[in-house]
Amino acid sequence: MIKLTETIRQAALGLQKASAEPLAAYIYDLPALRSHLETIHRDMPNNVELFFAVKANPDTRILEQVAHFTAGLEIASGGELELIQPYLKGKPFIFGGPGKLDSDIDSAMACGVDCLHVESIGELRRVIAIAEKHNKTQSILLRINPVLPDSMQTTLTMAGRATAFGIDEAAISDAVQLAQSSDRVELLGFHVHALSHQLDAGRHLRMLDYLLHHVTELAAAHNVNLRMVNLGGGIGINYRETDAQYVWPVFADGIRELASRPAYKQLRLRFEMGRYLTAACGYYLMEVLDLKENHGEHFAICRGGTHQFRLPAAQGHSHPFACLNNHRPGADSLDDTEVTIAGQLCTPKDIIARQAPVKHIAVGDLLVMPLAGAYAWNISHQQFLCHPAPEFHYLEYSL
Ligand SMILES: Cc1ncc(COP(=O)(O)O)c(C=O)c1O
Missing domain, CATH: 3.20.20.10 (Alanine racemase)
Incomplete structure (x- = not known):
């Protein structure tokens, strides 16, 4: 069972409340990212330099932080070369x-x-x-x-x-x-x-x-x-x-x-x-749009999908998630069962987690996927079905 910090829980619910449409969003926890990078930076011996592989997450708010706490940036394309220039600051x-x-x-x-x-x-x-x-x-x-x-x-x-x-x-x-x-x-x-x-x-x-x-x-x-x-x-x-x-x-x-x-x-x-530096600071949020049963399996159809979060499909795993029960009274729901988490795409490959155990899940609930800060949004087939991009939120608070 995934346990979220109260800060992430409140931030996720706050975003859902403020959203006119069912929510699909990323949250990046910048103080947690800085604290992680500080530990890594502190532990590196003098003759060891740690660079950040930009391909893991080229989000510029992430780059700002990572460039500060690492020896420099590693790029693998002309696009990354252009992107990083303002963030190098002499590195x-x-x-x-x-x-x-x-x-x-x-x-x-x-x-x-x-x-x-x-x-x-x-x-x-x-x-x-x-x-x-x-x-x-x-x-x-x-x-x-x-x-x-x-x-x-x-x-x-x-x-x-x-x-x-x-x-x-x-x-x-x-x-x-x-x-x-x-x-x-x-x-x-x-x-x-x-x-x-x-x-x-x-x-x-x-x-x-x-x-x-x-x-x-x-x-x-x-x-x-x-x-x-x-x-x-x-x-x-x-x-x-x-x-x-x-x-x-x-x-x-x-x-x-x-x-x-x-x-x-x-x-x-x-x-x-790449992955180890930024994965843990990211969360992907999907609101449950519909629940149904098909050939003996329960499905939760959620806002977003692999066009925004291709990581589990790319790695072939069922992504862990926490379910924030935030639905209206009387919403369709399921209790103590297994449910497959699907997105909005017209392909059976648009699956985020397969037959995951849930205590209670209902239409309107918010699913929060942790470990979504690397090889997630940037490796997704973002144009498929012309869905809009998810929202991006960057948390700042005192640790
Ligand atoms: C040449 C090279 N360096 C660094 C990395 C970053 O690897 P990781 O995200 O596993 O740390 C990659 C990832 O594919 C790579 O191809």
Whole structure:
């Protein structure tokens, strides 16, 4: 059962009351976001820099906060490059991801990108040519797709198998030679974003230990003066068992130990985390429009849906929710049963939670989905059926 704070409960009910139409909305809890970011920032050792992967949530009110508490921002497109400029306030940005356009690389260099994460040998050639045009030496990392033991993989793994990401280890030698033959790029080291959805801090640390050892050996084998390693993002959120989240203090202790080892303490280690930084500050709200039974299953049809909140459909989970009983007397209702939460779209895939247990649910009630602050609104197919966008509310209060 999801327990909401009184602040979120009151905010959600207040929004519903103020809304002329049944409500679909996001709430972002900015004080909670700041407090979370402060803890993470405090726990980072000196030689570890944490960047925010903007793809997780490009909402500008979120970016303002995150840019303040992190080392800088990680982008993966020309659109993100443009978006972040007013929020950087002197902080660096780094640029990774596949399929970079020449025009994006060109603009990133013009804006002073701190480091480019190069995805292939073809991209490296283009980076060199564009740096030549800018008459500059661009710092780069080579993104590698290393061998990764099966025991270290998760449900969303980008390395250790055939994916579109990074440079195969068999091609590293050619990539290093090309980089070292040009004075237009300075190869600082390697980038590995191996996976997302890591829920186990111990397992995560074992993978980081393995990867650091691996890239150190790779650098030695290819004569790379290793100064920087970017270890990507990947800390997950447990949407299925909300009480069993990633244990941050275990990671914080482990990364302090790892970063202080003699072999690594001269390195600049970087992370570019997305989901873990912003997921918990977001809530998605859906008002119940209709209740019905179909082929033996109860359905609650709600305002909004996967065109606003595609996260559960994308991840294949039933999203947890709290039901705020706020209906008018006599409204259609169900008691002590299981109900599937559907949205307003004309597709059977528009499901937020399947056969979730409820004590009491009625037309007019408000469902509040927590953990909705990352890969939620921004990954949704927003134009489908021309429904309006949800409302967005940003909470400010004293903690
Ligand atoms: C290259 C890269 N870095 C960082 C991230 C952020 O990952 P996460 O949100 O799991 O922390 C992603 C996510 O896909 C990514 O592709």
